[in-house]
Amino acid sequence: MNATTKLAVTFVVMAMVGCAMGPSKEETAAKASAMLKTSFKANGQAGLDRLDQDETQRVCSALDGNAPSKEVAERIEKLNLATIKDPADGKFLGDWKNGEKIAQEGRGKQFSDDPAGPVGANCYACHQLAPQELSYGTIGPSLYQFAKLRGYGVDTQRYAYGKIYNPDAYAACSNMPRFGHNGILTEQQIKDVTALLMDPASPVNK
């Protein structure tokens, strides 16, 4: 992140505050950040460094849940697109059966989780995938028939892999975790989940 873009972000934030009385939103955000630091304690794998926001988190937090402007979105997406590393062997698809397990697994990265224990993507918390699973969430869109509707080609595979790796590369300030960029899932796990979406044999595409 260079100084120019930081200034640009500051400008955007200030512009949104407008001529409101009292402290600016940015000042309040700074107070909130400082308060958070004194209000949490490190526990197991969850250290206080988790409260240090990167540029994407900071910009997205200032949006109050609204969509970013076109300019901000483009910048955030560019920033995040640059982080995506394609699989070393060039193959985007792993084992969809493993992918299904990862999609069901809700544990991982919580201070209450065993650091050596499973880390999942918990896809079903937010998305419909395989139709056999009735208990799915709706924070994200339904991914049922993901490839059946979009095609099974390598470009779609690359997109699916990249979207799991870093969704902010395609939709700035997405609600979805950046599973690859933030080291939540391994490359193999991302390939497995990609296969759950893309493999013609996956229940998702039935």
Next chain:
Amino acid sequence: MDAERMDRGRRAVLKQGGGATLLALVAAAGWLRPEVAGAQAQAQAWNKAAFDTHNMAETMQALGGGEPAQSKDIVFFQTPDIAENGAVVPIGITSNIPKTESIAILVEKNPNMLAAVFDIPAGTEPSVTTRIKMGQSSNIYALVKADGKYYVAAKDVKVTLGGCGG
């Protein structure tokens, strides 16, 4: 619809219980006598054998008795088709059979089938509400003893788990 559901429940019972059928369940209602007074006497009367059974056949053997008749006069109320959490499943059972003496709750797929037995003395309405644990989706049986005879009805209850992270 109820009849069909019960019929399916009955088939499941028969399949598990084999030739012994529901004989034993029947006695479930018989173990408790209203005149048993005093908590200590009751504690001693607790039917360990019946509560320790792990499938229908064992439960039957532990209890002994005659085969109960399917009854449409046993009604589940406040009992959901789907329980959000198996730790607490509300169960309400009313018997419209005259001279009901006791009501028992059994959960087919629980490790121990028998959950509870309620003796209904004369003057008490043959209707109880409580909450039970269910390890998984299962049939629930309401077993009623009335005028020395035994009756049963079944209801299928699905258990969902959910939430994030865990």
Next chain:
Amino acid sequence: MADPMKIRANVTGDTTEVKVLMSHEMETGQRKDAQGKTIPAWFIQSVTATWNGNTVLAAQWGPAVSKNPFLSFKFKGGAKGDKVLITWVDNRGDKRTDEATIA
């Protein structure tokens, strides 16, 4: 020492409705603690309700009754001011009796 029950008894016409909440773990004996040790079973085995010395309900429970049990039933009779007594005994031999005044 177990916490008191919460008992409500209300008469409407000639019928008294009793609702009881009991404070009890109702441990099944099938769960394991963090160290992998089985947590011993601990549950209410019997419940008796009396009104004017008459038993109005008697129950035997297994560990499949939910934690902090709830029980509701109705009996004929009962007048405002009468006492309803509920007693439970668990598998450790702990016992608790509480009473409510019919309202």
Next chain:
Amino acid sequence: MRTFVAPGMGTLLGAALLATALGGAAVAPALLAQSSAVDEIAKYRAALQDGNPAELWEARGEGIWKQKRGPKQASLEQCDLGLGPGVVKGAYAQLPRNFADADRVMDLETRLLWCMATLQGFSDADSRKQLFGNGNERKSDMEAIVAYVTSESRGVPMNVGLANPKAAEMYRIGERIFYFRGGPHDFGCVTCHGDDAKRIRLQDLPNLTTKEGAQKAYTTWPAYRVSQGELRSFQWRLYDCFRQQRFPELVFGSDASIALTMFLARNANGAPFDAPAIKR
């Protein structure tokens, strides 16, 4: 059968589930299955309302409130929850608020810690020994007292004021914390609670950015959680949300917890308080 299931329209299992509910009736539309499941879960929740074990906590909490405890052998009956010493009725509906004696904005739990220290002489370490029940015999006195005090505001409209500058600032900071995204998953409160009609798995998520959503959610905490067999305070609610957000551990009674509570409580203004509730 699968060919009848369109994307986003429920599931095979859903259809099977409905078919079961109908006693083996013919295949029904999957969409209907989903709504049927949701309706049935609504019935389940309704059935739980009849007897709420939270009452056991309320009774125990009232006992603890009135009991002489601590080095000073005093009860909490003279604790000032904002409406004057000893006034419990309706106090929770106006919290958090600024307390001049402490020169700090406090929520109920923080104020209770204050009263335990000042009235009863408990050390901070002693009063923090069991802030949350652990799901078995080790029950929390704090959660019991919270159950009692909040039950005394049942039916009272939420009325959290921001006239005090400190209170107003806490509200603004709480709002920023609500939108603060961080941790390995980029989660913030807003991730799950910023839109209408969303679910995690089958659990409905209140939209806390709307008045209706904030009112419905805030006025139904504390709650007896049937999945845990425990009564849970609002401090616990925030603690466990942040745990699942993959944040570090929220300190009980910390300023951030109070700021966020202030934001949510104030947004619930006008709605009658209706807790302790009972939830899955």
